[in-house]
Amino acid sequence: MHIECSKEILVNAISKVSKAVSPRSTMPILSHILVRADRDGLTLTARSTDMKIETSPIEAEVYEKGAIAIPSREFENLIRLMPTDIINIKTDDQHKVYIKSGKSSPKINGMDAELYPTDDEITTIEEPIEIESGILKKMIEKTKFSVAKDDSRPVLTGMLFKIDEGALNIVGIDGFRVSWVKHSNNYKGYIELIVPLPSVENVSKLLKDNETVKIYHSARNIKFEMSDCILVSSLLDGNYINYENLFNNTSTMNFTVDHTAFLNSLERAMVISSDAKSSAVSLEIKDDTMMVISVSDSGNTSNDELEIQNNTGELNIKFNNKYIVDVLRNIDEDEIVLNLNTNKSPLIIKGEEEDMGEYNYLILPINPT
Amino acid sequence: MHIECSKEILVNAISKVSKAVSPRSTMPILSHILVRADRDGLTLTARSTDMKIETSPIEAEVYEKGAIAIPSREFENLIRLMPTDIINIKTDDQHKVYIKSGKSSPKINGMDAELYPTDDEITTIEEPIEIESGILKKMIEKTKFSVAKDDSRPVLTGMLFKIDEGALNIVGIDGFRVSWVKHSNNYKGYIELIVPLPSVENVSKLLKDNETVKIYHSARNIKFEMSDCILVSSLLDGNYINYENLFNNTSTMNFTVDHTAFLNSLERAMVISSDAKSSAVSLEIKDDTMMVISVSDSGNTSNDELEIQNNTGELNIKFNNKYIVDVLRNIDEDEIVLNLNTNKSPLIIKGEEEDMGEYNYLILPINPT
Numbered sequence: 001m002h003i004e005c006s007k008e009i010l011v012n013a014i015s016k017v018s019k020a021v022s023p024r025s026t027m028p029i030l031s032h033i034l035v036r037a038d039r040d041g042l043t044l045t046a047r048s049t050d051m052k053i054e055t056s057p058i059e060a061e062v063y064e065k066g067a068i069a070i071p072s073r074e075f076e077n078l079i080r081l082m083p084t085d086i087i088n089i090k091t092d093d094q095h096k097v098y099i100k101s102g103k104s105s106p107k108i109n110g111m112d113a114e115l116y117p118t119d120d121e122i123t124t125i126e127e128p129i130e131i132e133s134g135i136l137k138k139m140i141e142k143t144k145f146s147v148a149k150d151d152s153r154p155v156l157t158g159m160l161f162k163i164d165e166g167a168l169n170i171v172g173i174d175g176f177r178v179s180w181v182k183h184s185n186n187y188k189g190y191i192e193l194i195v196p197l198p199s200v201e202n203v204s205k206l207l208k209d210n211e212t213v214k215i216y217h218s219a220r221n222i223k224f225e226m227s228d229c230i231l232v233s234s235l236l237d238g239n240y241i242n243y244e245n246l247f248n249n250t251s252t253m254n255f256t257v258d259h260t261a262f263l264n265s266l267e268r269a270m271v272i273s274s275d276a277k278s279s280a281v282s283l284e285i286k287d288d289t290m291m292v293i294s295v296s297d298s299g300n301t302s303n304d305e306l307e308i309q310n311n312t313g314e315l316n317i318k319f320n321n322k323y324i325v326d327v328l329r330n331i332d333e334d335e336i337v338l339n340l341n342t343n344k345s346p347l348i349i350k351g352e353e354e355d356m357g358e359y360n361y362l363i364l365p366i367n368p369t
Numbered sequence: 370m371h372i373e374c375s376k377e378i379l380v381n382a383i384s385k386v387s388k389a390v391s392p393r394s395t396m397p398i399l400s401h402i403l404v405r406a407d408r409d410g411l412t413l414t415a416r417s418t419d420m421k422i423e424t425s426p427i428e429a430e431v432y433e434k435g436a437i438a439i440p441s442r443e444f445e446n447l448i449r450l451m452p453t454d455i456i457n458i459k460t461d462d463q464h465k466v467y468i469k470s471g472k473s474s475p476k477i478n479g480m481d482a483e484l485y486p487t488d489d490e491i492t493t494i495e496e497p498i499e500i501e502s503g504i505l506k507k508m509i510e511k512t513k514f515s516v517a518k519d520d521s522r523p524v525l526t527g528m529l530f531k532i533d534e535g536a537l538n539i540v541g542i543d544g545f546r547v548s549w550v551k552h553s554n555n556y557k558g559y560i561e562l563i564v565p566l567p568s569v570e571n572v573s574k575l576l577k578d579n580e581t582v583k584i585y586h587s588a589r590n591i592k593f594e595m596s597d598c599i600l601v602s603s604l605l606d607g608n609y610i611n612y613e614n615l616f617n618n619t620s621t622m623n624f625t626v627d628h629t630a631f632l633n634s635l636e637r638a639m640v641i642s643s644d645a646k647s648s649a650v651s652l653e654i655k656d657d658t659m660m661v662i663s664v665s666d667s668g669n670t671s672n673d674e675l676e677i678q679n680n681t682g683e684l685n686i687k688f689n690n691k692y693i694v695d696v697l698r699n700i701d702e703d704e705i706v707l708n709l710n711t712n713k714s715p716l717i718i719k720g721e722e723e724d725m726g727e728y729n730y731l732i733l734p735i736n737p738t
Contacts, residue, residue, distance in 0.1 A: 074669060077640040083633060103674040104637060109667055264452060268473060271446040298478055300443060305472040 001066030002090045017046040020053040021072040032069035034116045052232040067113035128214035133207040139170045140204045146172035146179035155238035158194040163187045183357035199233030251339035253313025263328040265304040269294035272302040281321040317343040318366040327361045370435030371459045386415035389422040390441040401438035403485045406431045421601045436482035497583035502576040508539045508550045509573045515541035515548035524607035527563040532556045552726040568602030620708035622682025632697040634673040638663035641671040650690040686712040687735040696730045
């Protein structure tokens, strides 16, 4: 292989695919970036065992077609530091990579491109799901924090992408809380896909403003096709929790509270409770007041009084403080409505954002002792 | 104690002194901030075993004089999050601290102010050393990176502050390199003080623009008096290395090189050598060219050719790459002069900066094998 390419374009392409590199994999080749030169230009590919990111062909002068696997860390750092904007890369039969830029000429050992794993292509005769990048990004950001961190139930370490009745639903659940967003746009068919969280997080990072993303899938994989790259991810096997039913409990009480005042109050409570075993916060709701109270193991207390509106009940209930904070940090409204029932029933927060659609959050309380 | 104070002023004061808090000390009181209220206002103090930071009295309404030690982490985080700009703090006989701001009223457990360690006051009849904050900050930044990280020679874990022949000298040495800056300004007397690095780093952080710093000292302590706070630090015992003699070796060759080109070249070499046991860089100097070469254990190489001017010799010599990079990142000139002798003699870089004075750097080579 022998090519010449702009430094800026190459840096940009490397930074995209390097998100999928697995430096600590037991397969050394996975710490490499596969670089292929053909008549369309250069294509860069990186992958872990679950995920692949590949650029669309980038502009390059191809003097000699070919392919090589280049160690990701050295490749990324060296190219960034090259002294001129013209990068010349040449390989030899021993998979050595000769880089040249001005009077700087590093040489690094690559690996045979033939050793780089290939994957099943996703071939489907179905139409892809098409979605605007801004909406998809927002849906992911509003749900990803609820995905299970431990893998005692592997299926919950992924996010559900579900098409049903014309709507795309994205859901994260960790057993204590549910985050569910829903965007209706005449999506076709019925599809349930459980995508590992790291893949979804990388999709969110790769999304550019105002592009249309096409989502293809097979029984085992999902492919996100963006304007300048694709991300292919394996899917998780198993049955996801029936989250919709959880929202059917009728609330017997609800009230409105100022979003910022409530969030700030919970953040103060977190300072106090951070040395406690459970970072619990008590909400004591009565008439037009909600007391937000947190007590540490050493007896420090946080005690805030908030005004609430249209309150329909009276209740003392405890939650893991962080779970409510996560939700409030992802809502963009001046006021929010809290729906409650008993001190053993979940808190439900629902709403709609103009540019995305519905959001539904559910948080289980800490059982009274 | 009962006081009322502006949130902004209090946050600012806490952030200053909290640099000296020792959260992991075996003395629980050292994780606290001592707050004293008297007729001048509020004074905040924090200390570790080696260092104390104390604010000048800050403006506060003092309803009842007194003192209390408040846990630093909770105090800092809570005050930052208080909902209004007026902070009311009241204590009781059990050392409980009642904070009030709007409708938020946290309560935290403090400790008896009497338990807070007091230190020897620095009383000296001598005049303090006076220096402009900008100069002192620059002198510290240009030398601190050379201070020894391991404590095999405890005296080298401190920085030397030396007054001699009207000049203030600040020096850092780790056994492989010397960083020495010198500011002449009719400083009086002969003084040698070895100050622990963490104290000096905190002084650098606390310095504001355009203030005059007064430096007092006793046999055991040094005090930096700034416009709104003081920092008192213990001194290190022992004899510092005679660094001046090290610079007396006459160089038999020297040449000029572009600062940016040389630095960038060394940074590329670091990418290659970062997997090697010693991150060595070879400089091959001949005629008007310096080759900058680095080889990794796996045979990757970085190979740069740099133009040099006024070269007076020929030499192949190896250095720890990072040591030269540290120096170059702290020099603010377009061109630098490298002074060399044999491949077993140190590299010396000297110069002068208008607003600070002389700088002198020395780096020992890696012995040829």
